Amino acid sequence: MALLSRYGDKAKLIAGGTDLLVDMKNEKINPQYLISLMKITGLSYIAEEGDVLRIGATTTLRELEESQIIEKRYGLISKAVKCLGTVQIRNMATIGGNICNAVPSADLPPALVALNATLKIVGPNGERTMPLEDFFAGVKKTKLSVGELLKEIIVERPPARSGTAFIKLSRTAEDLAIVNVAVRITLNEDDTCREARIVIGGGVGPTLIRSREAEKLLLGKKMEEELVKRAAEVACTGFSCRPTSIRASPEYKAEVGRVLVKRALLEALKKAGGVVEDDERN
């Protein structure tokens, strides 16, 4: 912390370096000092306490991938992590870096927002918490102030009768997403929708998108395929993709966004124990 306040914006924090070093090599940024987080003890952990999971910011993606707790009870994280990069990348990359790098194509943030994650941030004036959903301010921009760093990610365990799904569409296995979608739904006793969280990433806007309007559509209703389709439509109306994206055109992103949201919702519904009528394959 002292180093951070001493060097201010001349310094950059480095965790796994899999984003930072690429940016430095491409001369997008040129920090004078790098402050490594990896030697700080007590920043790397996966701890389950009752219905919450605490993940230290420098926990590597490989550690998340191999965690039994996450695999069993936070399958959404597990699924998102497995889609991210290659084993070599996951060995180095950290969860904190994936969040703080703040690119809209990152894979973990949609999954974490779907699980209602909050962040614990430390800085010169002590600690504060913030929902992950509010953390992003734009492409490569977060709401961290100078001198602050991300310490911990806290995730809620999905309640009973919940289902989750994560789908990523990309050009190759190690590419960033064209579109990625994370959803979590929870059903009432009567199979109506009690809660839905629909989060879309993959450069469909300067930050990921959570579609409250689409979620609202589902609330209290039986999730029939027609309704799910409509929710997917709504969820994908507000995209504001860069027109020059290398990976796909804005029109394509919107079109497959609808498909992926629909599929994710149906998959989550199935996992939550709801009946999917008129089920399609996959």
Added chain:
Amino acid sequence: MREFKIVGKSVKKVDAALLARGKPLFTDDVTFEDMLHARILWSPHAHARIRDIDTSEAEALPGVHAVLCYKNVPRVPHTSAGQGWPEPSPYDMFMFDNKVRYVGDRVAAVAAESEEIAEKALRLIKVDYEVLPAVFDPEKAMEEGAPVIHDEPDCRQVLPLFYDPKHNHCAHIEVKTGDPDRGLNEADIVIEHTIKNHYAQHCALEPHSCISYLDPMGRIVVRCSTQVPYYARRIIAQCLQLPERMVRVIKPRIGGGFGSKQEIVVEDVCAMFTLRTRRPVRLVFTRPEVFVSSRTRHPMIMRVKTGVKRDGTVSAIKMRVISNTGAYGPHCMTVLGSTCAKTLPLYRCPNIEFIGDTVYTNLLNAGAYRGYGVLQGTFAMGIMMDEMAHAIGMDPVDFWKKNTIRVGETSPIFSALSEIGKGAEQKVDSCALPECIDQGAAAFGWKEKRERYRNQPDGPIRRGVGMVCTVHGGTVALLDASSVTAKMNEDGSFNLLISASDVGGGCDTVLSQIFAEALDIPLEDVIVYPTDTDVTPYDKGAYASGTTYLSGLAVIKTAEEIKKQILKVAAEMLNEPPENLRLEKKGVVSTKSGKRLEFGQIAKRAMYSKNQFQIAATASEYSHLHPQTFTAQFAEVEVDTETGQVKVLYYVTAVDCGTAINPTLAEGQVEGSIINGISYALTEEFIFDENGRVLNPSFRDYKIFSAPDIPKLKTILVPSYDPTGPFGAKPIGEPAMDGVLPTISNAIYNAIGVRLTESPFTPERVLKAIREKRGR
């Protein structure tokens, strides 16, 4: 077929352990104390004249030793294409010119104490550009009034070949056999398609690299990542206006070429700096430079019209091709020529018309790339064959079998055209294509899968299967040549001096195997020394899939010469006529007396005892014809009709490459080709902005397949023996890649009934095609 001792065995690559241990084998693995670093300034404009260039500030920067631009280098029209001499490519390049013709063209270069200083100096160069209108569409480039990309008076074709730069038109080929119009009239069904392939880069992991320095005698030594060391020497000498004796080219290990290093892309500038500064100079491309400023694949627009009769006979093939060579024309004519000459002999159709044009545009410079026009031609014909089979309701397997050339047959195309002009009479000396089709189809489960997927349940995810056959003629007949030198050592081992250029494919190993087989010695007794133009004799280098075949023939000839000398010495020693003697297990045995001499005894006697001489020989061979390699390829795909995503689930390739000298290495070539091909078919793509700038010159944005993307592959090496090849071998470097685009297109068609005629088959393009088909 013959029994072999070392040939046909998958021995380990002779350099495998060294590579695995990270020994300093590559161009950029050495360094010199006083070495300078060169960097190049690239054009930001697609088309512009340089009114003036001011390098004074760059020159004044401390640490800068030289700046090169059009003002201070000789203006030597040449081609960067590493081809025989005189080259069939136009002389339309200059080390530096006062005109730039694509975004990424050379403007100037700096050599400095460090790369950082060189980079800094580049930013100090002031260029005054007169921006000219640019043309990116090859069809528009041919129109009257289009911007003329090569308006310089000194560009020319050295050979008497078509060349009309005033209309951006740099090659034209017309071939006609039989009566194509009558063939079309006689057809029951005529099918027409326009098929387009796209730009792509080779993505060799080692970038284009060069380190040059002066030897004590003042000659320039160039250590470079080249596929064509002798051509490199010739072209460097040409550009520097030196006699060849002043240039020595050393080819160390190469980290992949695939055609991109069959061009002189960095060597001329690097060597020029050494000449100017008298210092060692290093010039190594960055990855973006490899993408933009080395070479790429020719995109072609192919309009094809074919006729088919109800009985399954193809009655006519008409092909009209426009090939985009980009800003310069290395290989522009020969790639186009191969689209006809090396592709169409596959088809047993007497009535063929081929009209091809290659055109300059202000886009990336195309050149040699694995497949070399045959890939493009096969893309078009592979689709047409599938469409014809479909139209008459015949299983593609039967349709291909019926319409492809067989052993002993000839094609009118052979004599009508070779890569560079009139062709050579030849017939097909060996052809196991029918076996390839049968074995491939069986291993793949063709019949069952076709049946199963015909009846698959509705749903957004569809599966399908497709197949294609390919032929690829290796070498450039009558022009390509190879020489090999071997000498015997006291212990009975041999130095094998070759200029065949192992670029990773393994010819050092394969040629050692051939030599060892020919003299019946163990592999470890062959010390192979690849390419140093001061030491190893002339060879064409690594291209046209020709090394195993042609250099292999030269190795056998050399071994025969050596054998004669060994038997002569042995005859003297044993006092028996040479006819009684034969080679056996690194020795000579008399069939009469049963006496045996070891190679070591014979070598020592020749060197030290009597009638002393060095047992050594150099022999050469040139290519008499194009050996024909065949493949049959089968793909199973899954198409997501809602996202357009295509996944290849299984890919089977059955290959007739004659004797596989080293089966593992041959399989490696096949699997490498298939992965190369699938990656090209599904994801690899250059994205340009409206000014012709590449937007994705990095592995981050230009995606190629990596390990997790690779589907299940199966390679079948079908036994066969080519009487013209070394121990029956035929080429294998390129042929398998030719078939991937159409095989996948055919499988997609089988899965969803939508025909993809434009590559790559990205999710977005597939989805668009589905939508167009549904008429939305």
